Amino acid sequence: MSSPPPPPDDGEGSDGNTGRSLSYGEAEYWDARYVEEGGAPYDWYQRYDALRPFVRRFAPPASRLLMIGCGSALMSEDMVSDGYLEIVNIDISSVVIEMMRKKYFNIPQLQYLRMDVRDMSMFPDESFDCAIDKGTLDSLMCGVDAPLSAAQMVSEVDRLLRPGGVFILITYGDPSVRVPHLNQPACNWKIVLYILPRPGFTGKIRRQVLDPVPLTERGRLPDGFVPEDPDSHYVYVCEKMQGLTGAGSPTVNHIESQGEE
Ligand SMILES: C[S@@+](CC[C@H](N)C(=O)[O-])C[C@H]1O[C@@H](n2cnc3c(N)ncnc32)[C@H](O)[C@@H]1O
Secondary structure, rough: OOOOOOHHHOOEEEOOOOEEEEEEHHHHHHHHHHHHHOOOOOOOOOOHHHHHHHHHHHOOOOEEEEHHHHHHHHHHHHHHOOOOOOOEEOOOOOOOOHHHHHHHHOOEEEEEOOOOOOOOOOOOOOOOOEEEOOOOOHHHHOOOHHHHHHHHHHHHHHHHHEEEEEEEEEEEOOOHHHHHHHOOOOEEEEEEEEEOOOOOOOOOOOOOOOEEEEEOOOOOOOOOOOOOOOOOOEEEEEEEEOOOOOOOOOOOOEEEEOOOO
16 A cells, blocks of 8 residues: 655645646545546555554444545445445545546445535434544635534534444544544543554553543644654544533543543
């Protein structure tokens, strides 16, 4: 597997035709990129084998799953090979959705729909057991109105999950830049954080893969905590709790900081 680079800090590329600068937050950027890549599969950050411990632990194979911003990743195919029965994949790029539909026309467990994660009104409330995002929230954070986009995305994911359902967010964003966006007023998540080194990291890791990293009351890494790999990926497992906190608190609503249950 190739280890894809993280987005550049400005999250921008060029559309090649007009020279206009396009951002990771725009559908046109992704359409142009997928045309250029010609359908070659590409998994951002991590492949399924590295994420399997989390996915298997928090989403049994019979779960109805939503794969957000699926791109051309092999992740969903790998999950079907691992026994998953129903994965609805969405992406804002009509180019990649068309490619993936053609590629997987004979795999009934995989469905591909062109959809903006900020408006998934096509799906009824509480219709999924699990939602997975790897890199889409990060893309939105590079676009215009990033906080609004993040709020719309997280609120939509919350709406679509049944109570007790789980949102697994894989991102390069540490808690100081991701927890505030997860913590939308209408959401009541129990968040558990895991940290994975990037593929190919050769340094020593002190934790086991499923050892959570404690978060402070405010949803931050503990003082002095430094991941062994400075380019680590953060895996936020957010369980949708019953009821609302109601207050629109600026901090995380409910953080599991003392290890696994
Ligand atoms: C960094 S790529 C990650 C692709 C894939 N999840 C992976 O792990 O390889 C981000 C994906 O999000 C999609 N995307 C960007 N904005 C989106 C939006 N508003 N709604 C749905 N998908 C979006 C892009 O088209 C792209 O496929």
